[in-house]
Amino acid sequence: MSEIELFHEWGSVQSFKVRMCLAELGLPWTSRRIDLSRFENLGPAYLEVHPKGLVPALRWNGEVFFESSDINELLVDIAGGRLVPSAIEERARARSWGRFEDEVVHPAVRPPTFNLILKARVAKIAPAEFAELISRHPLPARRDAYLAAAHAPFDRAAVIASIRTFSDVLAKMERALAATDWLAANSFSLADVAMAAFIDRLDRLAMTGMLAAFPNTSDWTTRIRSRPSFAKAQGPDTARPDSLVDAGLVTALLAEALGQPPTPEMEML
Ligand SMILES: N[C@@H](CCC(=O)N[C@@H](CS)C(=O)NCC(=O)O)C(=O)O
Structure with a gap:
């Protein structure tokens, strides 16, 4: 089998998804860590x-693939079809959860990650140096958001x-876990x-206390955490040294x- 090289960061939610998939499928892979704290993702070598x-x-096979959900589908094909349920409607549901994670969960994860974890890191970089680094970002929306948020007060x-x-x-x-085991x-x-990957991020944000109100999801989380693939996806502790957030602040934010009361828009998720 051709070598699988994964360009990833240990503290990245979308990278976690792919690492856990690789571990579940038992596929060997070579790690190419891209250090986001040093903005290696914006260097010419990685932009290639x-x-x-x-x-x-x-x-x-010499080709580069993007998008965590698409990559996981590719890995399933490489491994011969495991991790995909057998019934047609179950397969549709599985795809829908992948899209939900990409379109709803990942964007929602970004503000607390930035404000509670990354802001302190960015503060150590001089504003001019930060502006120079981030000006290389190929996505204007992300570049502008980083520039606006980096030295702004806690949002x-x-x-x-x-x-x-x-x-x-x-x-x-x-609701889903009331109907099926997974x-x-x-x-x-x-x-x-x-x-x-979402649960791992809740852990890092010190927000897993939220699970107490959701018994089926708490049970699922226990089962998820006990899978060897979960620990493998997390990687070495030393890879995530900045995972400590201010627990007192998080408690106040949660309260x-x-x-x-929930907004009607939220009830539609
Ligand atoms: N939809 C993409 C999102 C990729 C993405 O936004 N990754 C984040 C890390 S989780 C990243 O590269 N951030 C660096 C940046 O925004 O400059 C996927 O699922 O692969």
């Missing part, structure tokens, strides 16, 4: 690999909005891999966010 400067990217409203989305995400998981079916699938 991924013109948008994002992780993960996966090289196989409490954005973090609270994300927590409220997280709560609705957990409610959606709870998210898309009674067997473990790509859907569970995608949402395991404020969850004390408000």
Whole structure:
């Protein structure tokens, strides 16, 4: 089999998804770490690999593939079809969870990650140096968002909005897990891999206390965490040295966010 090279960062949610998939499928891979804290993703060498400067990217048979969900589908094909349920509607559900993670969960994860974890890191870089580094970002929307947020005050409203989305995400998981043992079916699938990455991020944000209100999802989380692939996807502890957030601040944010009634938009998730 051709070598699989994964360009990834240990602290990246979307990279976690692919690492857990690789571990579940038992596929050997070579790690090419892209250090996001040093903006290696914006250096010329990595932009040759991924013109948008994002992780993960996966090289196989000399070709580079992007987008974590598409990469996981590719890995399933390479491994001969495991992690995909057998019934047609279950397969559709599994794809839908993957898209949900990409389109709802990952964007919601970004504000708390930036404000609670990354901001302190960015603060250590001189503003002029930071502006020079980030000006290389090929995605104008991300470049502008980083520039606006980097030295701005803590964005409490954005973090609270994300927590409220997280709560609705957990409610959606709870409903699915009332019907089946795993998210898309009674067997473990790509859907569970995608949402395991969300649980890992809740851990890093010190927000797993939110699970207490969702018994089915808590049980699923226990089962997910006990899979060897979860620990393998997390990688070495030393790879995530900046994972400590201010637990007191998080407790206050959770109380404020969850004390408000849900918006109609959230109830539609
Ligand atoms: N939809 C893409 C999103 C990729 C993405 O945004 N990755 C983040 C890390 S989780 C990244 O590369 N961030 C660096 C940046 O925004 O410059 C996927 O699922 O692969």
